[in-house]
Amino acid sequence: MPNAAARTQAITDTVHRYIDAVTNGSPDELAAFYAEDATLEDPVGGEVHIGSRAIAGFYSAVTGVERKCELVTLRVSGNEAAFHFRLTITAGDHKMRIEPIETMVFDDQGKVTAMKAYWSQTDVTQL
Amino acid sequence: MPNAAARTQAITDTVHRYIDAVTNGSPDELAAFYAEDATLEDPVGGEVHIGSRAIAGFYSAVTGVERKCELVTLRVSGNEAAFHFRLTITAGDHKMRIEPIETMVFDDQGKVTAMKAYWSQTDVTQL
Numbered sequence: 001m002p003n004a005a006a007r008t009q010a011i012t013d014t015v016h017r018y019i020d021a022v023t024n025g026s027p028d029e030l031a032a033f034y035a036e037d038a039t040l041e042d043p044v045g046g047e048v049h050i051g052s053r054a055i056a057g058f059y060s061a062v063t064g065v066e067r068k069c070e071l072v073t074l075r076v077s078g079n080e081a082a083f084h085f086r087l088t089i090t091a092g093d094h095k096m097r098i099e100p101i102e103t104m105v106f107d108d109q110g111k112v113t114a115m116k117a118y119w120s121q122t123d124v125t126q127l
Numbered sequence: 128m129p130n131a132a133a134r135t136q137a138i139t140d141t142v143h144r145y146i147d148a149v150t151n152g153s154p155d156e157l158a159a160f161y162a163e164d165a166t167l168e169d170p171v172g173g174e175v176h177i178g179s180r181a182i183a184g185f186y187s188a189v190t191g192v193e194r195k196c197e198l199v200t201l202r203v204s205g206n207e208a209a210f211h212f213r214l215t216i217t218a219g220d221h222k223m224r225i226e227p228i229e230t231m232v233f234d235d236q237g238k239v240t241a242m243k244a245y246w247s248q249t250d251v252t253q254l
Contacts (some may be wrong), residue, residue: 043204044204044205044206044209045206048253072219073226073228074199075227075228075245075250077171077172077189077244077245077247078173079172080172081245082171083228084200084232085209101202101209101210101211103230106152116200116207117204118207119202120202120204122135123202123223
């Protein structure tokens with residue numbers, strides 16, 4: 001990437017597109033944000049999903065329900081981003097909200113090489 | 128640590144004490160949160176400070192000014208934490224606010240083994 005400001009802007013744009021995809025995207029569209037050999041740890045301390053196929057599988061499990069995702073706070077620093085977002089999930093009569101903080105490391109192609117999501121059951125609110 | 132809930136509580140308590148120490152603590156008190164061979168990267172993408180002595184040196188540079196630090200959002204996940212905080216710095220007539228997101232990895236003794244702070248100049252507000 002040409003310079004730091006352009007890199008910061010590109011990462012900012014990618015995080016916004018990712019948040020939109022968490023609301024509307026397919027598992028493959030979500031997996032497309034990641035590099036081929038990327039890792040995904042969600043929640044941190046849980047299983048680490050390695051590679052595009054495993055990552056698409058992870059997203060398959062979460063895309064079967066109605067979702068709405070909003071970005072709360074974003075920080076971009078070097079090749080990485082940290083952001084706090086609000087995810088509201090509706091499954092029939094059941095509605096809940098999760099507000100994780102996620103971190104992402106980006107490669108020179110703007111693909112995510114490592115994602116970590118920080119949250120626990122205490123951060124899940126039944127609505 | 129005995130179990131997941133106790134570990135989560137211990138990490139939560141440590142982050143609160145760390146935030147207090149960023150307001151009032153000495154460089155040695157801040158370095159005492161870290162394991163002997165810990166790493167500190169603040170901001171992410173900048174120099175990585177390795178080991179207690181280098182970490183105390185890093186904090187020496189930031190403790191010469193009047194500081195006030197408040198926790199905004201904390202997520203504890205496994206052995207790790209991610210948190211958004213607000214740091215207000217006053218140096219003479221000059222006052223500014225920085226709101227980083229930080230991540231910390233903890234060892235079994237509750238010491239920080241790796242800290243990363245996500246922020247850039249665009250997250251600094253002159254007051």
